Amino acid sequence: MIRVVLTDIEGTTSSISFVHDVLFPYASEHLDAFVRAHHDSDPLVSEQLQAVAEKTGVAGDDLDGLIDALQGWIREDRKETPLKALQGMIWARGYETGELKGHIYDDAADYLQRWHDRGLRLFVYSSGSVKAQQLIFGYTTAGDFTPYFSGYFDTRIGGKKEVESYRNILAELGVEPATVLFLSDVEAELEAAEAAGIKTAWLVREGELPDTGRMVARDFSEVDSLLRKR
Numbered sequence: 007m008i009r010v011v012l013t014d015i016e017g018t019t020s021s022i023s024f025v026h027d028v029l030f031p032y033a034s035e036h037l038d039a040f041v042r043a044h045h046d047s048d049p050l051v052s053e054q055l056q057a058v059a060e061k062t063g064v065a066g067d068d069l070d071g072l073i074d075a076l077q078g079w080i081r082e083d084r085k086e087t088p089l090k091a092l093q094g095m096i097w098a099r100g101y102e103t104g105e106l107k108g109h110i111y112d113d114a115a116d117y118l119q120r121w122h123d124r125g126l127r128l129f130v131y132s133s134g135s136v137k138a139q140q141l142i143f144g145y146t147t148a149g150d151f152t153p154y155f156s157g158y159f160d161t162r163i164g165g166k167k168e169v170e171s172y173r174n175i176l177a178e179l180g181v182e183p184a185t186v187l188f189l190s191d192v193e194a195e196l197e198a199a200e201a202a203g204i205k206t207a208w209l210v211r212e213g214e215l216p217d218t219g220r221m222v223a224r225d226f227s228e229v230d231s232l233l234r235k236r
């Protein structure tokens with residue numbers, strides 16, 4: 007029986023276009039000023055820049071080089087942990103000023119609330135940092151959804167296509183794999199979760215439905231029907 011729902015964000019609870027056409031450009035636009043303003047005053051920022059320097063070979067005091075590397079990672083949609091941490095810090099200001107509002111599909115908003123009220127425990131697993139996850143759900147167009155979530159996982163637990171990440175999540179939650187349902191729009195993430203024994207549902211919000219033996223759903227109401235059959 008499913009007791010825990012672990013959900014991805016982009017393409018699952020929220021649209022891909024919100025992440026790629028609103029959030030990423032916002033981070034890209036504000037990155038330069040943010041890094042220059044905080045690189046030597048905020049230890050959380052300098053720690054991330056150090057990690058970028060180590061990963062890229064750019065000197066830790068070469069701000070232009072570090073910013074260029076980060077801009078390249080944004081363009082390539084790289085799921086690098088220091089980039090994701092900095093993006094979360096940059097988006098915080100956008101959400102707090104009202105410039106950004108998190109997108110959430112109506113069906114996701116509806117069923118996250120229902121599942122929570124039915125006693126299911128809800129967790130997020132996204133490449134966006136935990137801070138970014140709390141922001142997108144804290145400031146959605148439909149209100150604050152953070153009260154429904156029991157916890158958040160990001161790439162610090164491992165990459166989303168790695169089976170070890172799901173084993174780490176199971177160990178953190180202290181639950182049996184078959185009691186967890188992972189929702190994602192990316193098949194390779196579902197495969198990794200399944201290899202750890204986790205149940206999955208593939209969110210295919212647009213286009214043709216794939217010919218697969220996997221559990222597929224157009225939206226969260228279909229996930230709910232599948233959940234009730236289990």
Ligand SMILES: CSCCC(=O)C(=O)COP(=O)(O)O
Nearest residue numbers: 015016132133134138139142
């Ligand atoms: C937490 S909102 C921003 C999501 C993000 O930065 C990203 O790269 C999308 O990752 P996901 O794992 O949700 O597909």
Ligand SMILES: [Mg+2]
Nearest residue numbers: 014016017191
């Ligand atoms: Mg996704």
